[in-house]
Every structure is written in structure tokens, then in C-alpha cells.
Amino acid sequence: MPAENQSDRKLRILHVLRAPLGGLFRHVVDLTREQVARGHAVGLVTDSMTGGDRAAKILAELEPMLALGLSRMRMPRNPHVLDIPTALRIAFHTRALAPDIVHGHGSKGGAFARLPAFLPGFDSAIRAYTPHGGSFNYRAGPVVERSYMEMERLLRHATDIFLFESAYIATQVHERIGPTRKLIRIVPNGLSAAEFVPIDPLPEAKEFLYVGELRAAKGIDTLIDALAILSNHLAKRPRLVLVGSGPDEERLVAQADERGVADSVIFAGLKPAREAFRLGRILVVPSRAESLPYIVLEAAAAQMPMVATDVGGIGEIFGPYRDRLIPCNNPAILAEAMKTALEKDAHEIRRECAALAAFVSTQFTINDMADAVLSGYVDALAKKARQDDASAASFALPS
Numbered sequence: 001m002p003a004e005n006q007s008d009r010k011l012r013i014l015h016v017l018r019a020p021l022g023g024l025f026r027h028v029v030d031l032t033r034e035q036v037a038r039g040h041a042v043g044l045v046t047d048s049m050t051g052g053d054r055a056a057k058i059l060a061e062l063e064p065m066l067a068l069g070l071s072r073m074r075m076p077r078n079p080h081v082l083d084i085p086t087a088l089r090i091a092f093h094t095r096a097l098a099p100d101i102v103h104g105h106g107s108k109g110g111a112f113a114r115l116p117a118f119l120p121g122f123d124s125a126i127r128a129y130t131p132h133g134g135s136f137n138y139r140a141g142p143v144v145e146r147s148y149m150e151m152e153r154l155l156r157h158a159t160d161i162f163l164f165e166s167a168y169i170a171t172q173v174h175e176r177i178g179p180t181r182k183l184i185r186i187v188p189n190g191l192s193a194a195e196f197v198p199i200d201p202l203p204e205a206k207e208f209l210y211v212g213e214l215r216a217a218k219g220i221d222t223l224i225d226a227l228a229i230l231s232n233h234l235a236k237r238p239r240l241v242l243v244g245s246g247p248d249e250e251r252l253v254a255q256a257d258e259r260g261v262a263d264s265v266i267f268a269g270l271k272p273a274r275e276a277f278r279l280g281r282i283l284v285v286p287s288r289a290e291s292l293p294y295i296v297l298e299a300a301a302a303q304m305p306m307v308a309t310d311v312g313g314i315g316e317i318f319g320p321y322r323d324r325l326i327p328c329n330n331p332a333i334l335a336e337a338m339k340t341a342l343e344k345d346a347h348e349i350r351r352e353c354a355a356l357a358a359f360v361s362t363q364f365t366i367n368d369m370a371d372a373v374l375s376g377y378v379d380a381l382a383k384k385a386r387q388d389d390a391s392a393a394s395f396a397l398p399s
Contacts, residue, residue: 011035011377014068014099014125016045016090018075018108020055022213023294024132027165027189028105029058034370036065043068043097045090045112047075054270068097075108083111091116094125101126101377103163107134107148110155117158126160126380130187133291136172137217137312153177161380163187163373166292166313183383185376188316189292190369191301195274196361198303198353202278206239206266207342209280211273211295214246219286219309221248221255225331226286226338228259233335238342240284241266243276273298282341287311288328300360303353305344307337319359324352 013035015028028044035042043066063070071093074082090112094102102125104113110129116122135148161183164170170186212218220242231237242265249267256265268279273295282305285296290312297317299306308314310325318325326337
């Protein structure tokens with residue numbers, strides 16, 4: 001198809017992701033809804049072992065609008081022997097659907113989306129990749145990290161376009177796997193207009209709140225240490241609500257007990273973000289690694305006071321207010337920032353929250369996100385068409 005007609009084309013789009021959880025899942029769901037609304041045929045492939053009832057409910061609501069269907073199969077988080085049959089199953093599933101675009105999300109989803117391109121007869125679709133942090137935020141031993149980066153370098157050859165959710169991750173990819181001639185677009189996550197409504201805490205709301213996965217990269221251990229520091233220096237012991245689930249929950253329960261703050265820490269389980277926001281007065285984001293976290297966007301839109309670390313793309317969300325952020329991995333600094341937030345004048349808090357919400361509302365919208373992703377697809381299709389035309393011309397016999 002000529003490049004100039006690509007923008008009018010209704011596309012067949014298949015999104016591949018592992019866990020239907022967290023910000024990555026929200027991104028795919030938002031993108032799917034917007035693409036369907038624009039008349040494109042969309043399908044999803046995701047893990048069958050994670051997400052629980054909440055993911056099942058969201059996927060059940062989406063399924064009737066998915067022209068390319070919903071497929072769930074086992075996708076372990078870490079490399080596993082099951083990955084081989086799963087990769088082959090996805091390859092044949094993809095070929096049967098004949099999508100124009102296969103868009104992989106996260107490390108595992110990105111691998112499953114792009115690996116079929118190496119097989120003869122399976123490379124007709126455009127392969128797009130959004131890391132969502134993934135391997136580039138993963139920290140393990142040097143051997144493991146090196147193996148992940150080698151895999152990312154290999155998969156780069158099967159990638160037509162990188163759709164980075166933050167400038168930070170784009171830089172990480174460049175630094176860790178090298179430059180590329182593939183198409184690159186930075187497409188920030190976005191929110192709907194309905195989310196830019198302030199939320200008031202419940203009367204029984206606790207002083208501090210955390211919302212997200214309970215795992216090491218999120219820095220919750222430093223938050224519990226900071227809470228213990230505050231408890232030893234304030235007349236009234238502050239309380240903390242942790243909303244979320246994850247592999248480190250038992251360890252965090254034990255840490256709270258060891259630090260003497262078990263009676264001040266409430267593990268509230270999974271809840272939607274805006275419901276969770278009413279449980280606390282100050283959101284704390286103590287992360288060690290992020291890309292462009294939805295929870296920070298959502299809290300900014302809800303005009304919720306925040307104490308957050310300056311990691312990943314959080315500084316991009318705060319923009320001109322980045323100086324409000326603090327270094328990660330330092331409980332003493334975190335405790336001081338939490339204390340300052342507790343004691344800050346209410347008028348100043350409202351002013352700061354309103355200013356951040358206004359900035360976010362102009363820079364991070366679902367509509368802009370969906371438009372930019374579709375524009376990236378079109379650019380990738382046009383580039384492939386030019387390459388196919390050039391390849392055909394090079395093999396043409398002289399008349």
C-alpha cells in the first residue's frame with residue numbers, strides 16, 4: 001500500500017503482554033479501547049496465571065469488542081522451559097490472525113511479540129515494542145543482567161519501531177544495548193479528562209499511603225524504615241496504609257514488626273487507585289526504579305499530596321516541579337520529606353497540587369497517547385512499504 005494512504009487504513013493490531021497487572025495493563029487496556037473506538041480491529045494475548053478477579057473482570061468487559069479475540073496462556077515471569085511452547089503457540093496464533101501490527105509490552109510480552117519474526121514466513125507484520133521498564137529496570141547479578149541485555153540486542157533486529165513511554169527508558173535502551181536505526185518514538189502514558197478531579201480523603205484516612213506492587217524495586221522497605229524514624233521523633237505515631245500485592249509482602253510484614261511499627265502499618269490488599277487514594281492523606285512513592293508510573297500521574301490528577309523519589313520518568317511527570325523530588329534509597333531523607341509534608345500549610349499544599357495537576361493535564365492525555373502510537377504504526381508501515389518496494393526493484397530483471 002502506498003505510504004500516503006496508510007493513515008486512512010483500518011489496522012489489525014495484536015497486543016502481547018505478560019501479566020494483566022499494574023500500569024502496563026492499564027496502558028494496554030486504554031490503548032485497546034482507543035484503537036477500537038477509532039475503528040481498528042484489536043486482539044490481546046496475555047498470561048493466564050496472574051491478575052486475579054480484577055483482571056478477569058476487565059478482560060471480560062473488553063472481550064466483546066476484540067475483533068482479533070482474547071487469548072490467555074501460561075507465561076511465567078522469569079525465563080522458563082514453558083517459554084518455548086508458549087512462543088511457538090503465539091507465533092502460530094499471530095500468523096492465523098494476520099495482523100498488520102504486533103505490539104509487545106514489557107520484556108516477556110516484547111519477546112513473544114518479536115521472536116516469530118525470525119521464523120520463515122512469520123515476518124509479515126510490523127513489530128512494535130514498549131518496554132514499560134522491564135529488563136531495563138531489572139537489577140540482578142551481572143550474569144543475569146548481561147543475558148537479558150543480549151536478548152534485547154537480538155530482539156532489536158526483529159523490531160520495526162520502539163514506542164518508549166518515557167525519555168528515561170529511551171536513554172536506558174540506547175546506553176545498555178546501543179544505538180539503532182529502527183524507528184523510535186517517545187509516547188508518554190496518558191489519563192482521561194475524567195481523572196482530573198480532586199479526591200478528598202476519608203475522615204478516617206491515615207497520614208501516609210503507598211499504592212503499587214509490593215516488591216524490592218518499589219523501595220517500600222525504605223518507607224517502613226522512614227516510618228520507624230518518624231515514630232521515634234513525633235509525639236503522635238504516624239500510620240501507613242500499603243495498597244497492593246506482590247512477592248515481598250511477607251518480608252515487609254516482618255520488617256514492620258522488626259522496626260516496631262507493625263501496629264502502624266496496614267496492608268489493605270488490591271484496590272483501584274482512586275478508591276485507594278481516599279485511604280491516606282499523603283502518597284509516598286519511594287521507588288528505586290520506574291519508567292513513567294501511572295500511579296504518579298493518577299495522584300497528580302487527583303491533586304493528592306506526594307512525596308516521591310527522583311527515579312526513572314517521575315521527573316518527566318513533575319516537569320517544572322522536579323525539585324520537589326528526593327533521592328531514592330535513603331530512609332533518613334525520606335523521613336524528613338514525610339515530616340515536612342505533614343507539617344506543610346494546607347493552602348500551600350493545595351496550591352502545589354493544583355499546579356502539578358495543571359501541568360500533567362496538558363502533557364499526559366489518553367487521546368494524545370493513542371494518536372502518537374497509531375502515528376508510529378503508520379510510520380513503521382510506510383517504512384516497510386518503501387523497503388519492500390526497494391527490495392522488489394533490486395530483483396527486477398531489465399526489460
